[in-house]
Amino acid sequence: xxxxxxxxxxxxxxxxxxxxxxxxxxxxxxxxxxxxxxxxxxxxxxxxxxxxxxxxxxxxxxxxxxxxxxxxxxxxxxxxxxxxxxxxxxxxxxxxxxxxxxxxxxxxxxxxxxxxxxxxxxxxxxxxxxxxxxxxxxxxxxxxxxxxxxxxxxxxxxxxxxxxxxxxxxxxxxxxxxxxxxxxxxxxxxxxxxxxxxxxxxxxxxxxxxxxxxxxxxxxxxxxxxxxxxxxxxxxxxxxxxxxxxxxxxxxxxxxxxxxxxxxxxxxxxxxxxxxxxxxxxxxxxxxxxxxxxxxxxxxxxxxxxxxxx
Amino acid sequence: xxxxxxxxxxxxxxxxxxxxxxxxxxxxxxxxxxxxxxxxxxxxxxxxxxxxxxxxxxxxxxxxxxxxxxxxxxxxxxxxxxxxxxxxxxxxxxxxxxxxxxxxxxxxxxxxxxxxxxxxxxxxxxxxxxxxxxxxxxxxxxxxxxxxxxxxxxxxxxxxxxxxxxxxxxxxxxxxxxxxxxxxxxxxxxxxxxxxxxxxxxxxxxxxxxxxxxxxxxxxxxxxxxxxxxxxxxxxxxxxxxxxxxxxxxxxxxxxxxxxxxxxxxxxxxxxxxxxxxxxxxxxxxxxxxxxxxxxxxxxxxxxxxxxxx
Numbered sequence: 001x002x003x004x005x006x007x008x009x010x011x012x013x014x015x016x017x018x019x020x021x022x023x024x025x026x027x028x029x030x031x032x033x034x035x036x037x038x039x040x041x042x043x044x045x046x047x048x049x050x051x052x053x054x055x056x057x058x059x060x061x062x063x064x065x066x067x068x069x070x071x072x073x074x075x076x077x078x079x080x081x082x083x084x085x086x087x088x089x090x091x092x093x094x095x096x097x098x099x100x101x102x103x104x105x106x107x108x109x110x111x112x113x114x115x116x117x118x119x120x121x122x123x124x125x126x127x128x129x130x131x132x133x134x135x136x137x138x139x140x141x142x143x144x145x146x147x148x149x150x151x152x153x154x155x156x157x158x159x160x161x162x163x164x165x166x167x168x169x170x171x172x173x174x175x176x177x178x179x180x181x182x183x184x185x186x187x188x189x190x191x192x193x194x195x196x197x198x199x200x201x202x203x204x205x206x207x208x209x210x211x212x213x214x215x216x217x218x219x220x221x222x223x224x225x226x227x228x229x230x231x232x233x234x235x236x237x238x239x240x241x242x243x244x245x246x247x248x249x250x251x252x253x254x255x256x257x258x259x260x261x262x263x264x265x266x267x268x269x270x271x272x273x274x275x276x277x278x279x280x281x282x283x284x285x286x287x288x289x290x291x292x293x294x295x296x297x298x299x300x301x302x303x304x305x306x307x308x309x310x
Numbered sequence: 311x312x313x314x315x316x317x318x319x320x321x322x323x324x325x326x327x328x329x330x331x332x333x334x335x336x337x338x339x340x341x342x343x344x345x346x347x348x349x350x351x352x353x354x355x356x357x358x359x360x361x362x363x364x365x366x367x368x369x370x371x372x373x374x375x376x377x378x379x380x381x382x383x384x385x386x387x388x389x390x391x392x393x394x395x396x397x398x399x400x401x402x403x404x405x406x407x408x409x410x411x412x413x414x415x416x417x418x419x420x421x422x423x424x425x426x427x428x429x430x431x432x433x434x435x436x437x438x439x440x441x442x443x444x445x446x447x448x449x450x451x452x453x454x455x456x457x458x459x460x461x462x463x464x465x466x467x468x469x470x471x472x473x474x475x476x477x478x479x480x481x482x483x484x485x486x487x488x489x490x491x492x493x494x495x496x497x498x499x500x501x502x503x504x505x506x507x508x509x510x511x512x513x514x515x516x517x518x519x520x521x522x523x524x525x526x527x528x529x530x531x532x533x534x535x536x537x538x539x540x541x542x543x544x545x546x547x548x549x550x551x552x553x554x555x556x557x558x559x560x561x562x563x564x565x566x567x568x569x570x571x572x573x574x575x576x577x578x579x580x581x582x583x584x585x586x587x588x589x590x591x592x593x594x595x596x597x598x599x600x601x602x603x604x605x606x607x608x609x610x611x612x613x614x615x616x617x618x619x620x
Binding site for chain 1: 354355356383384385387388390391392394395396397404405406408409410412413415416419430431434435
C-alpha cells in the first residue's frame with residue numbers, strides 16, 4: 001500500500017512536539033517531517049539550522065526540556081570562551097550542539113546537500129522517520145521593522161523579538177527548488193495526510209509554502225491537509241506568534257492563523273475555546289502538549305480527523 | 311635605541327617554554343616570537359594552528375600543564391559528541407580551545423590574514439609580546455614514510471609518530487612570503503638576537519627557515535644567532551625528535567641538531583653533558599625547563615650569551 005506517508009510541515013519547538021507524537025503512532029517509513037529552513041543562518045562561520053536541529057534533538061530524545069531549546073546534558077565552555085576572543089556570543093551554542101554545526105558545515109562545504117547531511121545525522125542519532133529540509137537551496141527569512149530589513153535571527157534572538165514587525169520576506173525562496181523526496185511524497189495519491197504542525201504561520205510554515213511548487217504540490221496531492229492551531233485559548237503557546245499577529249494588523253486568534261493557509265486547508269484542529277470564525281472543518285482537541293501522552297493523543301486526533309476528511 | 315628586538319623562532323611545547331622565559335625578562339615590545347605554521351592543518355572545516363596556539367596558551371598562562379597541550383579548565387563535550395555524528399575524533403579539540411579555531415577560521419574566511427587574527431587574539435588574551443606566523447601563506451609539512459607521503463598531523467597525532475620517517479617536505483614553502491613584520495625586525499642592525507628555541511629542528515624550525523628570504527634575512531641581520539639544543543643528555547625532552555634523527559640516519563645528539571642549522575648559528579646552548587662535536591661557540595646550561603624559574607634562567611643565559619657574541 002502506497003498511500004501511507006504522512007507529510008508534516010514543521011518549525012521548531014511547537015511543531016516538534018506534534019512531530020514527536022506522530023513518530024510514536026506511525027511506522028518510521030510512514031512519516032516525513034519537512035523542516036523550515038527560513039530561520040537557518042550563517043554564524044561564526046557555521047551553518048546553523050535551528051528548526052531542523054530542534055526536530056532532530058526532540059525526535060532523538062536529546063532535547064533539553066528544562067531550557068526549551070538545545071541539547072540536554074549540555075556544557076557551555078565554548079560560549080564562555082568565544083567572547084574573550086572577540087567572537088559573537090549573542091546566539092548561545094552549547095558544546096555538544098556545536099558538534100552538529102561544525103560537522104554539518106564541513107560536509108556542506110565539501111559539497112553535500114543539506115538533505116544528505118540532515119538525513120545522515122538523524123539516522124546516526126537513531127531517528128527512524130525522515131526529517132528533510134524544505135529545500136537544499138538557501139532561504140533566509142528577513143524582517144522589516146521600523147529601521148529597515150534585518151536578518152531573522154537578528155530579530156528573533158539578538159533583539160529578542162522586540163522590533164515591531166512590518167513585513168516578512170523569504171530571501172532566496174523565489175529560486176529555491178523544493179526537496180525532491182518531499183515532492184515525491186506529495187505526488188498525487190501518495191500521501192495519507194499533510195499535517196501543518198502548530199508552528200508560527202508567518203515564520204515557520206509560510207517559508208515552506210513559499211518554495212516554488214510546494215504549495216501547489218500539497219494542494220494537488222489529494223491528501224487531506226490538516227493544521228493544528230498554534231493559538232491556544234487566544235494566546236500563543238510560545239514565541240512571537242501573537243505579537244506578530246498584532247503588529248501585522250490581525251486579530252490574535254486561531255482563525256487568523258487558519259486564514260494564513262487559505263484554501264490549502266481541509267481541516268483545522270483548535271483548542272476547545274478557539275473555534276470561532278473558521279471556514280473549514282474544525283475539530284476541538286486539547287492542543288497544549290505538555291507530556292508525551294499529550295503529544296501522542298493529539299497526533300492520533302490529527303490523523304483520525306485527516307482520515308475522516310479523505 | 312633600535313637594536314632591541316629579540317626574534318625567537320619557535321615550535322610548540324619546548325619552544326614555548328623558552329619563549330615564556332623570554333617574556334619574563336624582556337619588555338613586551340622587545341620580543342617577537344615567530345611561530346612555525348608547518349603543522350597547521352584543516353580539520354573538521356577549521357584551520358588549526360597547533361604551534362601558534364601552544365605559544366598563545368603558554369604565554370597567556372592558559373596552558374594545561376598536566377596534560378602538556380591545550381587549554382586549562384577544559385571540557386570535552388564537543389569531542390564526546392562529534393564521533394556520534396560521524397565526524398573525525400582523532401584530533402582532540404577541547405570546548406574552549408575550539409572557540410579559538412572557530413573564531414580564527416571565521417576571520418580567515420572573511421579575508422583577514424593569519425597575522426592579523428593571531429595578533430588580535432593574543433592581544434585579547436593579554437599577551438604583550440608579538441606572536442606572529444612565519445608566513446600568512448599556507449605551508450604544510452608532509453612526511454614521507456614507507457607507504458608514501460602523508461600529512462603531518464596524520465603522522466604526528468593520528469598515527470602517533472609510529473611510521474618511520476624517510477623524508478620531510480614543506481608544501482607551499484616555495485611560494486610562501488615571509489611575514490612582513492618578522493622581516494622588518496630582521497632588517498640589518500635591527501635585532502638584538504635571533505633565538506632558535508629548543509624545538510624539533512626537522513618539523514618546527516626548518517619549516518620556518520624554508521620560507522624564502524627568512525634564512526637569508528637572519529644571516530644578514532647582523533644579530534647573533536643562538537640556538538638552544540632540543541636534545542638533553544642525549545635524549546629528546548618530548549616528541550619524536552630523537553626517533554626522527556635515527557630514522558633520518560643521524561646520531562641522536564645535540565651536535566646533530568646544531569648541524570641542521572649549519573652556518574646560520576653563532577652560538578649553541580647545550581646541557582652539561584652534550585657539548586661534543588659542535589663547531590660553533592657553545593655555552594653549557596641546564597636546558598630542562600621544569601619551573602618558571604628554569605625558563606627565566608635559561609632565557610637570561612641565552613640573551614647573555616647572544617650579547618657576548620654580538
